[in-house]
Amino acid sequence: FHRVDPYGFERPEDFDYASYEAFFSRYLVVLTRRAIKWSKLLKGKNSIQKSLKVKRYIRKGIPNEHRALIWMIVSGAQTNMEQNPGYYHRLLEEEKNDKLVEAIRTDMNRTFPDNVKFRKTADPCLQHPLYNILVAYGHHNQAVGYCQGMNFIAGYLLLITKNEEESFWLLDALIGRILPDYYSPAMLGLKTDQEVLGELVKMKVPAVAELMERHGVMWTLVVSRWFICLFIDILPVETVLRIWDCLFYEGSKIIFRVALTLIKQHQAFILEATNFPDICDKFKQITKGTFVTECHSFMQKIFTDPGSLSMATINKLRETCREKLLSQG
Numbered sequence: 003f004h005r006v007d008p009y010g011f012e013r014p015e016d017f018d019y020a021s022y023e024a025f026f027s028r029y030l031v032v033l034t035r036r037a038i039k040w041s042k043l044l045k046g047k048n049s050i051q052k053s054l055k056v057k058r059y060i061r062k063g064i065p066n067e068h069r070a071l072i073w074m075i076v077s078g079a080q081t082n083m084e085q086n087p088g089y090y091h092r093l094l095e096e097e098k099n100d101k102l103v104e105a106i107r108t109d110m111n112r113t114f115p116d117n118v119k120f121r122k123t124a125d126p127c128l129q130h131p132l133y134n135i136l137v138a139y140g141h142h143n144q145a146v147g148y149c150q151g152m153n154f155i156a157g158y159l160l161l162i163t164k165n166e167e168e169s170f171w172l173l174d175a176l177i178g179r180i181l182p183d184y185y186s187p188a189m190l191g192l193k194t195d196q197e198v199l200g201e202l203v204k205m206k207v208p209a210v211a212e213l214m215e216r217h218g219v220m221w222t223l224v225v226s227r228w229f230i231c232l233f234i235d236i237l238p239v240e241t242v243l244r245i246w247d248c249l250f251y252e253g254s255k256i257i258f259r260v261a262l263t264l265i266k267q268h269q270a271f272i273l274e275a276t277n278f279p280d281i282c283d284k285f286k287q288i289t290k291g292t293f294v295t296e297c298h299s300f301m302q303k304i305f306t307d308p309g310s311l312s313m314a315t316i317n318k319l320r321e322t323c324r325e326k327l328l329s330q331g
Contacts, residue, residue, distance in 0.1 A: 009161050009239050010119035025296055029240075032298050037065040044068065050075060057251060061301065064247045070163040077250040078179065079171035090167045093138040102140040105148050106133060113153040120157065131166045132157050139173055146177060149185040151230040158234055162243070172250075176232075181254055182320070184229065190324065192229055195254070196221045197323035198316060199261050206308060207266050209273055217278050224285035228261055236289045241297040248301075255316050262308035263300075264288050 006012050036059075043050065043059060048071060050056055056076075064072045074080040083090075110129050114120045119128045135156045140148045155176065159169035177184070183191025200221045204211040214221070227235075232249065233242045248256045265272065268288040275281040294300055 006118055007239060010117045011114070011239060012116045012118065021292055022295065025292070029296075029298055033063070033065060036063055037067070040065050040068050052076065052251075060247050060251045061305065063244050063298065063301070066162075066243075069243065069247070070165070070168060073162070073172055073246070073250045074168055077172060077175035079168070079175045082174065083167065083171045090138055090170050093141050094134055096141060098137060099141065099147075102148055103137060106136045106140070106153070109150065109153045113157050117157075117161075119161065128157065128160055131169075132160055134166055135160065135170045135173060138170055139177075142170075142174065143178065146185050147187075149187070149189075152177070152185055154231050154234045158242070158246075175250070180249065190327065192226070193222065193327055194320055194324045195229055195257070196225055197327065198319045199225060199258060201319050201323065202258060202262060202308075202311075203265060206262055207269055210265055210269055213273060213275065214281065217275075217281055219278060219281050224282055225261060229257060232257070233260065233289075237294050238297070241294055241300055244297045244301050245304075253313070255311060255313055256304070258316065259304040259308050259311060262311075263304045264294075266307050267293060267303070 004013070040059065043056075050072070060072070060076070074083070110133060113129070113132065118124055120132070121127065122129065132153065136148055136153060139152070139156070140146070152173070156169055156173050159172045160166070163169050163172065181191065182195075183189070184195075185192075200211065200214075203214075233245055236242075237245070245256060245260055265288070268284070271288065272281070272284045275284045
């Protein structure tokens with residue numbers, strides 16, 4: 003058995019190889035079938051138009067060999083990169099902000115300590131390109147600069163694209179367009195979305211919302227990392243990549259679909275909790291096990307389990323939650 007997965011992550015001591023093998027042999031059949039369909043769709047071209055068919059294909063998963071390309075196209079990163087030739091390299095040649103550089107340096111060794119490709123001993127070591135992406139981004143978007151969490155996202159992008167400049171533009175798509183205000187210093191968008199999730203749980207899984215309220219557990223305690231890291235280090239790699247496939251195409255509401263599915267699916271388990279630490283522990287537990295490993299069936303569930311979830315509903319909730327937060331501040 004491999005101690006290290008295909009993306010360079012070391013598997014934990016208690017990794018369940020048997021159920022993973024069982025899942026993966028089934029999933030491999032799906033992947034092979036999807037790869038053939040995608041090759042037909044792309045016909046050797048480097049472009050696709052957004053359509054219902056493409057959306058359906060993306061929900062069923064993008065094969066790894068096409069993933070970077072499709073993410074680049076559907077997120078708008080490709081267009082931005084083509085319209086700004088040489089921009090990324092110019093950012094790296096400019097005068098640097100020392101405080102920014104220092105903050106990023108500090109986080110380098112803390113980024114994926116369990117991934118062999120980010121070790122100093124790796125050849126090539128991904129720490130250097132990761133550092134470049136984050137420094138360039140901090141100078142490109144000075145309102146954001148650098149916030150913790152961005153290192154993990156940029157690192158994942160690098161593992162998939164294997165390309166510094168593409169990772170930079172994908173990071174820009176996520177932070178600048180797809181996620182509303184998650185990484186600004188006040189993190190208002192992030193705080194807002196945690197509250198929005200709370201409201202959605204009230205509507206869709208009221209018993210869990212009631213439990214949280216009864217024990218005074220703030221949503222931010224149990225879900226902030228889901229939002230900040232976009233499920234990195236929380237769900238298995240394959241599952242995270244499948245979530246990101248949809249995130250780049252359909253936007254931030256995918257995060258709510260995933261969160262609601264995890265909560266709804268484990269409602270009975272969460273409701274067994276009888277106190278504060280117990281609830282926090284249950285929320286750690288629900289992101290493990292076969293339900294989340296079986297990424298193909300999991301992704302089908304996120305589009306059925308939570309029921310309808312329109313962008314209009316989310317935007318309305320965002321408005322009221324943001325106002326509430328601002329009036330408290």
